[in-house]
Amino acid sequence: METYRNHHGTDALLAHADDIDKKAAERRRAREVLDDIADTLGSDQSRLTFVADVRPVYSWLTDEGYLAFNLLDGVESEYGWERPDADNQSLQTADVQHLLAAADTPAETLLVTSLPGWGLRPSEVAQLHVSQFVLEGDDPHIVFEERKNGPGTVAIHYGVHTVTDRIDQLAEADDWQGYLFPSPANSNKHVHSDTITNRSKRLADRADVSVDGQLATPRTARRFWYSTYSSAMVDIRAEMDEIADEQGAQSGTVVWEQYLSKTDRRRRRRQAMAAKLTDAFGIENSSALSKTTID
Structure with a gap:
């Protein structure tokens, strides 16, 4: 518009x-x-x-x-737009579990959380800064001033404690400038996106996680988020269709668009997504589930 x-x-x-x-x-x-x-x-x-x-x-x-x-x-x-030939395979739930189990430090745990858990790109992960995080309240999220092909905020369905653990670790250094992945060579800068990719691959190698015979990458991790979100939306549409049948509404889409407020729609998306991520990440740090109860 x-x-x-x-x-x-x-x-x-x-x-x-x-x-x-x-x-x-x-x-x-x-x-x-x-x-x-x-x-x-x-x-x-x-x-x-x-x-x-x-x-x-x-x-x-x-x-x-x-x-x-x-x-x-x-x-x-x-x-004349064409879809790529690749079948866009992604990580599976068990893969994410193996990556989390292999993560030895708060930085590695945050790495796993930010890629398949938040659906971020390596460049976005590399530049994460403490000022971007809103962790209090019922809607923890990350704020981006600019983001390629995406919203200005990203909901944190899982990982609030992961972020705070990393912040607590980094805050012990007197020269910390707020980057969650600071450059080892210059505390005023963050690491390069290639560093995030390389660290992710090393962790995948250690966890023995592959996709279609190739070592897992940040791209396959990000696809996990999108496939999980797609599955969550299928569940929501099914729920809306049931409500429409019970109330005599024209369709589940009408229920979703006309009878639920923007806040209610966001809340239901958060709940559905958090429920889907629980198998991979566990429930103890799932922010949306810890603060609300699924209807």
Whole structure:
């Protein structure tokens, strides 16, 4: 919406796409916006993911009669975006357990927590600073001023104690500048992302954790988070469908979007995700489960 408004001087999508006679013109306007967004995304996969996330919004608006057509129909073939051939295999629950068991220091435990537990990139892990963490209250999270293809905050479903243990360890040094992975050579700087990757691989080697015959990497760890989140959302959709059946609502999507507040939706996502992560990380440090009870 922000990109649309910046590009066209308005965010009145409904007014521009409520008449089938406007279809050609509005599709051109939408493509101009999509061009801008696609340029900021780093790969065809991320562009396809963006379209897959946004298309259901337009589909719902079209189904409910607010729009006369779906602005994103056919964009994948039109742009010629291609999915990578790799099958994107990820760590499994047992793999995460083995990595945690092999972690000998607070730094290594934080490394495992931040990759498959929070879904961060190696560069984001390398730059983690104490000022980014909000650990008090019912919604612990990490704040990012800028984050590639992602939200400005990342919920901490697991690992509050892991963070505090690492902070307590580092705070003993008089010259600590707040980085959770400080550079050994310069206390004013953080380690390079390659260092995080190398440390992760060494830990995987020690834990004997491989994916498809290859040593586990930060990428396979991050995929674990995304596959876990996807599974959690499947559970939520099933729950919403059950509520819709009981209450006579049109669909679970209607229940989710119209009858739950933004806070309630976030709370349910946190609960579902924390429950999914419990098998891999354990319940004692699972922040969302320790502060709430699943309905």
